[in-house]
Amino acid sequence: MRRGPVGGRPRPAPAPARPDCCEVVASRVDWYGGRHGGPFGCPDALIRFGAGFQECGLIVRDGGASGVAVGFCLWCGQGFPESRRGRRLGELERRGIDPGEEEVPAGFQDGGWLASLRYVRLDDSR
Template identity: 55%
Template sequence: MTHHCCEEMTSQVNWHCDQHDDPFSCPDALVGFTAKFQEYGLFIHDGGTSRIGIVFCPWCGQRLPESQRDRWFEELESRGIDPWEDEVPAEFQDDRWLTSPQEKR
């Protein structure tokens, strides 16, 4: 489980709405977090699924973790896995791959 920088960020990332199943549809959902990439973003409520990436917490001002997106793709490539064509292992669906015993970088 990822620990976020402050209580407000944790509250925002874990936001659940009784009226909307999808945070992109909920006007009260502000921040999304993608665990496998360690990326935070502000939802763009325009009917799509876009987010604007952020590098500082809007509430406490702390610098957020560096994105692991490139590293995620590199790790899959080193294992011969094409994420667009092949089945991606379960540990790469969230942040487990960052702490897995195989990952010694």
């Protein structure tokens, strides 16, 4: 929990930015029927939002949990926010965590790691 500006009351970290560019994406991202145990087993699931990387991908039907990242909406054409894959891996490396060899902390799996970063203004000409 982070502290709010007034009275120091705790406030939750911001939720990961899920794509909602059009009605189709808003209703189909991470949707799956309850009978299949998850989106990768559901034949009706189409698109998945990976909170850890902040990216959308099409589900690949290979029997596992594979997907192909997409940078724009296939229905309305609007661009999705830039993936945070490289930044996330860099932050894990900075903390000495090798995701290929070690378990990745929960905060890096759900997008919570973004709340802990400080964003620096790149253009300080003002």
